[in-house]
Amino acid sequence: MAGTPVEVHGPGMRPRRSGEHLLRVGALFLGGIAAFIGAQRLLVPKDFGAFGHYRPGALADNRDRPSAYAGHATCEGCHTDVAETKRKGRHAGPACEACHGPLAAHASDPSIKPARPDARTLCVRCHAALVGRPSRFPQIQPADHVPEGASCLDCHVAHDPALGGAR
Numbered sequence: 112m113a114g115t116p117v118e119v120h121g122p123g124m125r126p127r128r129s130g131e132h133l134l135r136v137g138a139l140f141l142g143g144i145a146a147f148i149g150a151q152r153l154l155v156p157k158d159f160g161a162f163g164h165y166r167p168g169a170l171a172d173n174r175d176r177p178s179a180y181a182g183h184a185t186c187e188g189c190h191t192d193v194a195e196t197k198r199k200g201r202h203a204g205p206a207c208e209a210c211h212g213p214l215a216a217h218a219s220d221p222s223i224k225p226a227r228p229d230a231r232t233l234c235v236r237c238h239a240a241l242v243g244r245p246s247r248f249p250q251i252q253p254a255d256h257v258p259e260g261a262s263c264l265d266c267h268v269a270h271d272p273a274l275g276g277a278r
């Protein structure tokens with residue numbers, strides 16, 4: 112007869128009404144959705160979505176991070192002699208911190224004395240001959256170019272590297 116609940120039996124099972132399994136699955140599904148909404152409420156930051164699909168507070172977070180690089184104009188403001196030497200030579204292009212590394216801490220407090228760059232590792236980073244470098248960029252084969260035990264700075268000046276540069 113249509114509409115009459117059908118009893119389903121199995122060995123050792125209590126009789127169940129047909130459709131009960133659907134309710135269970137449905138309840139599980141609703142529980143899942145509730146858990147998702149609960150977790151979302153807890154985990155998504157409060158200001159997310161205020162202006163769009165992002166968290167506006169991230170802008171402030173990034174702004175508040177201390178900067179690592181001071182920028183070459185800042186260095187040049189104090190080290191006018193170096194800036195003058197460098198401006199006239201072949202190293203006019205690379206910025207101070209390309210060789211010296213990030214020195215914002217020193218620039219805001221000069222009593223924090225920075226180490227001098229180590230020419231043994233510094234210069235070859237840009238000048239060791241590599242196939243991928245533009246052929247017009249000055250490149251050397253360190254093994255052929257540098258006499259045993261010599262330093263680049265025995266013959267070149269860091270801030271004005273062409274031979275006959277500042278000394």
Ligand code: HEC
Pocket residue numbers: 181182183185186187188189190207208211213214215217218219221224225226227
């Ligand atoms: C507010 C001024 C000021 C600014 C800005 C500044 N410096 Fe200095 N710097 C100094 C002073 C002062 C000394 C210490 C000089 C000394 O003891 O002979 C120094 C020392 C140094 C030294 C070590 C020199 C040595 O004798 O070993 C280096 C390298 C250096 N600065 C690089 C930089 C770079 C690169 C920047 C930019 C990121 C910079 N400085 C920005 C004032 C400044």
Ligand code: HEC
Pocket residue numbers: 183186187190193194197202205206207208209210211227228229230233264269270
């Ligand atoms: C091509 C790499 C390079 C660049 C670019 C560079 N430096 Fe240097 N700098 C060096 C090296 C290497 C030394 C160490 C020299 C030595 O030990 O004799 C040095 C030394 C110094 C010193 C110590 C004192 C001296 O004159 O030797 C200061 C100060 C300094 N640099 C500041 C600056 C500033 C300011 C700028 C940007 C205007 C700058 N440097 C750009 C590589 C560089």
Ligand code: HEC
Pocket residue numbers: 201202204205209210230233234235236237238247248249263264267268269272273274
């Ligand atoms: C951040 C990259 C960089 C580093 C590190 C660097 N240089 Fe340079 N160097 C340059 C650039 C850029 C030029 C200019 C190339 C040009 O004018 O076409 C140059 C030019 C030169 C020249 C002039 C070449 C010529 O044909 O006259 C010499 C010599 C030189 N560098 C030596 C050095 C030495 C020595 C060091 C280490 C103290 C060094 N460089 C570190 C980028 C670098």
Ligand code: HEC
Pocket residue numbers: 234235238249250251253256257258261262263264265266267274
């Ligand atoms: C014994 C002295 C001496 C030493 C040490 C030395 N050089 Fe040179 N370098 C020269 C001379 C001389 C020239 C110019 C003649 C030439 O092109 O060979 C030159 C030229 C260069 C050039 C320009 C090459 C070109 O084709 O335009 C670069 C770049 C250079 N050197 C980088 C370096 C680097 C980096 C070191 C350290 C790894 C170094 N040099 C060590 C003497 C030296």
